[in-house]
Amino acid sequence: MGAASSAVAARLGLPASPIPARLGVAALALAALALGAAACHRAQARRRRRRGQRRQRVGTVSQVCIYPVKSCMGVPVDAAEITAMGLRTGSLRDRFWLVIKEDGHMVTARQExxxxxxxxxxxxxxLIFKAPDMDQVVLPTKLPSSNKIQDCRIFGIDIQGRDCGDEIAQWFTKFLKTEAFRLVQFxxxxxxxxxxxxxxxxxxxQVAYPDASPVHILSDASLADLNTRLKKKVTMENFRPNIVVTGCGAFEEDTWDELVIGDVELKKVQCCSRCIMTTVDPDTGIIDRKEPLETLKSYRLCDPSERHLYKSSPLFGVYYSVTKVGNLQxxxxxxxxxE
Structure with a gap:
């Protein structure tokens, strides 16, 4: 195969060897046309679907937050790029770092x-890490290629991560004081x-280390509604959404199947079912195991027809996938x- 054919093959992800040099460019050109036609067909189908729809404003973005390390504090940002795998700003990405045990099993605030x-x-x-009674530690987002690739498990599903080194591992181990831990990066x-x-x-x-989806949305009206029912108020930090929406009614987000924000398009996956993670006090790091979960269960259980999806977990917030990448603020x- 000639150099031009090889280059086209590489761009298309096709093997170079089976195509004779004499026919290579023509065959690859046909393949490129086929791929282009398929992409055009998908775009046309999308436009046809959009023609029957109109935009209805439902609110305004009031907060955007990236959670680099699963279960650690979030980083509020004014704007973010929304990729297929979630939020990013530069090399800071949402839930691309994970604390694990030495056997590779994930560690979250449910356990620690x-x-x-x-x-x-x-x-x-x-990334600059700080915690009570700890000296800060600095971790470059670009890790040495010599760092080991760790096999990890999140909710029983295998995934990998590059080990972030001994210094940050010892830092988490010293802070948590229960067993040896490592930090990995996707x-x-x-x-x-x-x-x-x-x-x-x-x-x-696909997602890296989030529980279920690339984007998690919650309205401030839903939080306000919950707080009218609680003796001790909770904050957005109990629920860790990426995007907070203001200007809508409580739980209206449950009904938003497709959203446009900035030049980003999102599609609802399902509502977010809640667990004991919500009962961890973000100010003290103490797990209550009761509130606000028990109050949510008193009025936010799913319809019986959806028990196969959510079982007995209450719903609060919505998971979204990304149908068009872009930026929002x-x-x-x-x-x-x-419609």
């Missing part, structure tokens, strides 16, 4: 509630967890697509 006390700032392509060339292994959904996407209007 004090993880919520670990704060993270982002400067010069480095890299974009790794295979994410596939949606159909996580949830009973027809949506096709605080202050953006939130539009629902309606």
């Amino acid at each position: 509630p004090r993880l919520v006390l670990v704060s993270i700032t982002f400067e010069n392509d480095c 890299e974009t060339n790794m295979k994410g967890r596939v949606s159909k292994k996580i949830l009973p959904t027809n949506e096709n996407y 605080v202050g953006d209007p939130v539009y629902r697509l309606v």
Whole structure:
């Protein structure tokens, strides 16, 4: 095969060897046309679907938050790029880092509630970790290729991560004081967890270390409604959404199947079923195991027809997949697509 044919083959992801040099360019050109036609067909189908829909404004983005390390504090941002695997700003990405046990099993605030006390700032392509009674530690987001690739498990699903080194491992071990821990980082060339292994959904996407989807949305009206029912008020930090919407009614987000925010398009996967993670006090790192979960169960259980999806867990917030990548920011209007 000639150099030009090889280059085209590489771009198309096709093997180079089976195509004779004399026919290589023509065959690859046909393949390229076929791929282009398929992409055009998908775009046309999408436009046809959009023609029958209109935008209805349902609110405004009031907060955007990236949670770099699963179960640690979030990093509020004014704007973010929404990729197929979730939020990012530069090399700071949502839930691309994970604390694990030495056997590779994930560790979250469900098992180690004090993880919520670990704060993270982002400067010069480095994560800066701070926690009570601990010296800060700095971790570059670009790790040496010599660092080991760890096999990990999240909710019984296998995934990999590059080990972040001994210094940060010893830091988490010293802070949590229970056993030895490591920190790993997901890299974009790794295979994410596939949606159909996580949830009973027809949506096709991958995630790194989030529980279930690339984007999690909650309205401030829903939180306000919950707080009218609680003796001790809770905050958004108990629920860890990526995007908070203001200007809508309580639990209206349950009804938003397709959203447009900035130049991003999102599609509802399902509501977010809640667990004891919500009972960890973000200010003290103490797990209550009761509230606000018990109050949510008193009025936010699913319809009986959806028990196969949510069982006995209460619903609070919504998981979304990304149908069009792009950028959004605080202050953006939130539009629902309606017929």
